[in-house]
Amino acid sequence: MADTINQSGRKGFLVDTSKCIGCRSCQVACKQWNKLEADKTANMGSTENPRDLTPALYNRIRFIEQESSGQTVWQFLNQRCMHCGDAGCIKVCPSPGALYRTKEGSVVFNKEKCIACKYCVSACPFNIPRYDSNDKVAKCHLCYDRIAAGMSPACAKACPTQALQFGNRNDLIKKATAAKKKLYGVDDLLGLGVVYALEGPPEQYGLPAKPEIPTSIFLWKDVIKPLGILGFWGSIGAVLLHYVTVGPQRTEETEEKGGSHE
Amino acid sequence: MSNYIERFSTRQRVLHWIVTASFFTLVLSGVGLFSRLFNGYFNFFGGGQNAILIHKIAGPIFFLSSAYMYLDHRAEISSFDSNDMEWFRKAGGYLSREPHHFHIGRYNPGQKMFALFIAVATLVLGITGLFIWVPTAFPRWIVQISLMLHGLMFVGSIMFMVLHVYLATIGNPGTVQGMLYGDVRKDWARHHHPRWYRERTGGK
Ligand code: SF4
Ligand code: SF4
Ligand code: SF4
Numbered sequence: 001m002a003d004t005i006n007q008s009g010r011k012g013f014l015v016d017t018s019k020c021i022g023c024r025s026c027q028v029a030c031k032q033w034n035k036l037e038a039d040k041t042a043n044m045g046s047t048e049n050p051r052d053l054t055p056a057l058y059n060r061i062r063f064i065e066q067e068s069s070g071q072t073v074w075q076f077l078n079q080r081c082m083h084c085g086d087a088g089c090i091k092v093c094p095s096p097g098a099l100y101r102t103k104e105g106s107v108v109f110n111k112e113k114c115i116a117c118k119y120c121v122s123a124c125p126f127n128i129p130r131y132d133s134n135d136k137v138a139k140c141h142l143c144y145d146r147i148a149a150g151m152s153p154a155c156a157k158a159c160p161t162q163a164l165q166f167g168n169r170n171d172l173i174k175k176a177t178a179a180k181k182k183l184y185g186v187d188d189l190l191g192l193g194v195v196y197a198l199e200g201p202p203e204q205y206g207l208p209a210k211p212e213i214p215t216s217i218f219l220w221k222d223v224i225k226p227l228g229i230l231g232f233w234g235s236i237g238a239v240l241l242h243y244v245t246v247g248p249q250r251t252e253e254t255e256e257k258g259g260s261h262e
Numbered sequence: 263m264s265n266y267i268e269r270f271s272t273r274q275r276v277l278h279w280i281v282t283a284s285f286f287t288l289v290l291s292g293v294g295l296f297s298r299l300f301n302g303y304f305n306f307f308g309g310g311q312n313a314i315l316i317h318k319i320a321g322p323i324f325f326l327s328s329a330y331m332y333l334d335h336r337a338e339i340s341s342f343d344s345n346d347m348e349w350f351r352k353a354g355g356y357l358s359r360e361p362h363h364f365h366i367g368r369y370n371p372g373q374k375m376f377a378l379f380i381a382v383a384t385l386v387l388g389i390t391g392l393f394i395w396v397p398t399a400f401p402r403w404i405v406q407i408s409l410m411l412h413g414l415m416f417v418g419s420i421m422f423m424v425l426h427v428y429l430a431t432i433g434n435p436g437t438v439q440g441m442l443y444g445d446v447r448k449d450w451a452r453h454h455h456p457r458w459y460r461e462r463t464g465g466k
Contacts, residue, residue, distance in 0.1 A: 092409075094295045095310050115310030117295060118397045122405045131398065214403075216410040224410065225297055228417035235421045239428040246359055249434050251453035 003090045003101055005190060010105035011147060012083065012169035012193040013156065014176055017205070019163035020076040022047075022061050029158030030058050033143065053079065055132035058140040059155055062206060077205045078155075078164060081128045081140040082185065083107045083193025088123035088213040091221055098137065105169070105193055106142035123221075125189065125211040142193065169193065189213070267448050267462060269440035277331050278441055284324035289420065291317040296416060318395060325388040332381040338368055339377040345457070346371040356433075368458040376426055383415045390415075 030036070036056040041049050048063035059080035066073050083106045090107060093099045098113035099120060116135035121127070129139050143153035151157070156166040165172060169191070176183055176197055184202050185192030188211045196202075202209050270278070291313040293300040307313040332339075345365040349355075354372050355362035364370070369377070390408035397405040430437045436450035451459040 094298055094301070096298055096301060115304075115314060117310070117314060119295075119409065122397055122402060122409055127402065214406045216403075216406040220410040220413050224413045224417060228413065228420070229297065229299070231417055231421045232424070235424040239424055239433070242356065243428075243432060246357065248432055249355070249454075251436060251447070251449045 003087060005085050005101060005105050006103070007085075007105075007191065008170060009103065010085075010169040010191075010193070011142075011167065012105065012172065012195060013142075013153075014165045014167075014172040014195050014197065015078050016163050016165070016176070016181065016197040017075060017077060018197065018199055019161045020061070020078065021161055021163070022063065022074060022076040023160065024061050025158040025160060026078060026155035026164055027057065027060055029154040030140070031056070033146070033154035034058065053128065053130055053139075055130040055138040057130075058138070064205060075199065075205070076163075077196070077207075079206075080194060081107060081142075082126055082189075082211075083140075083142055084125070084211075085190025085192065086213065087189070088125055088217060089120035089129060091213065092119040092123040092217060093117075094119065102142075102144050102147075104142075104144070104147055106144055106147070107193070108141045108144045109137045109139065111136040111138075123213060123217045125208060125213055169195070185211070265448055266445035267451050267459070268444055269446045269451070270444050272444065274334070275441060275444055277327060277334070280327045281324065281331055284320045284327060285419075285423070287320040288317060288324055289416075291320065292416065296413060321388070321391050325384055325391075328380060328384040329388075332377065332384070335369075335377060336381075339374040342371060342374065346374070363456075365457050366455050367461070368455060370454070372429070376422055379418065379422055383419045386411055386415045387419075 031038070036058070039050050039054050039056055041051075044051060046063060046065075048061070050057060050060060053060055059078055062077040062079050064075040064077065066075065085105070087099070087101070087107050090099045090101065094117060095113050095115045097110055098115065099107060099109050102108050111132075111134075114136045116131070118129075118131060118135070120129045120137060121131075129137050132138050143151075143155075146153055152166045156164040173183065173186055173195060176195070181197035182199070184196040184198050184207060186195055192211075196205075196207070198205060198207075290303055291307055294303040294310060294313055295317070304310045304313045307316050345367075349364045349366060349371045352362060352364075354370060355364070390412040393400050393405050393408040394412060430441070434454065436447050437454075439450075440446040448459070448463075451462075
């Protein structure tokens with residue numbers, strides 16, 4: 001199952017951080033639509049809550065605190081699965097159908113097919129997949145059920161400020177580029193399904209400046225795997241070739257008795 | 263006088279077949295994890311999750327038995343002398359039909375290399391396997407490198423295994439008998455491991 005993507009029909013988010021007010025409506029709407037349990041949280045001395053994605057939290061608002069002329073200012077980042085065009089999670093998943101791409105270009109999971117190997121977490125450049133109590137994968141699925149029914153994702157629908165815009169990915173990018181926004185994720189990994197308009201360098205938001213599938217994962221899947229399959233059949237071929245050309249090494253007595261018996 | 267000479271004790275044979283059985287269990291249960299091409303192998307175990315469970319059971323069995331096998335043989339497999347070098351230079355005589363005469367002891371250098379590789383692979387597969395077992399308990403980079411090394415060692419092991427099975431069966435008739443029954447024909451021993459044969463029998 002090749003992971004191919006149709007860029008022109010691709011749907012996605014444009015997350016405009018300048019418009020986000022940190023209300024967390026998106027967090028709540030996602031939980032409601034997906035019937036996700038509440039996570040127990042603890043006061044860690046910050047308004048940011050919860051502090052990380054969980055199997056029951058597909059998106060969350062990251063609070064970035066900054067000193068600006070003696071004042072504390074906040075920036076907010078909606079963190080979620082990026083629905084990468086070249087998705088490390090799909091690349092390494094050994095179970096067909098556990099992680100797959102919809103025709104809208106989102107990366108969706110099916111818990112029934114997930115075999116709990118947890119490979120996807122190692123291959124994700126953004127450390128997104130989480131595992132529920134049954135060790136099955138959980139992450140934002142871009143509300144594939146709502147999209148298929150012609151609705152917008154629950155989080156985008158709930159956003160009161162249009163910080164979360166959903167629609168045709170190319171159109172959203174075109175509009176944001178025209179508005180001179182600084183965009184993140186337009187071309188990385190064949191384009192992220194979640195493009196951010198940031199107000200500072202990506203690192204400030206906890207995003208990798210140049211997101212890439214980790215090198216060791218690339219070597220594992222794109223080099224070792226094909227070479228291994230080649231090597232396996234190659235060594236079988238070499239051995240058979242040896243058998244019919246040079247042939248087995250017989251000792252005198254086995255030779256007298258007519259040679260090899262398997 | 264018997265035509266046969268003992269090559270492997272019962273203990274060594276049982277150990278070898280435990281290593282073999284766990285190895286192939288690991289291959290069959292793991293190959294579906296290696297590539298989606300082999301997804302069908304999950305069916306032998308009733309699905310991927312069961313295959314992973316079997317893999318996790320066979321893993322420690324292989325690790326312990328293989329490590330024990332290495333410790334059992336480490337003196338014999340880790341020293342190479344000039345006769346061994348000669349064997350290497352002529353590729354063990356496997357590349358031509360010409361008769362050859364090497365002064366080979368109990369194990370030839372190819373077998374030593376195989377045993378050493380499997381020892382290293384056992385260690386690497388075991389350690390990386392542990393990280394892959396509970397990936398969320400370790401830093402991501404460790405698990406990422408483990409996945410790569412686990413795959414690499416798997417590939418090396420499977421290629422060596424093809425060679426090992428070939429050379430021990432149809433490539434060298436008379437060899438597998440040693441592992442099956444413990445005894446090998448004397449002419450086989452004289453031909454393949456003359457120095458060992460002399461040490462065991464004190465000449466003819
Ligand atoms: S962000 Fe991670 S989980 Fe989401 S599609 Fe990309 S690789 Fe997969
Ligand atoms: S797209 Fe759907 S699943 Fe993803 S974060 Fe938004 S509401 Fe949750
Ligand atoms: S709903 Fe919109 S404004 Fe509120 S936190 Fe989410 S993205 Fe920000």
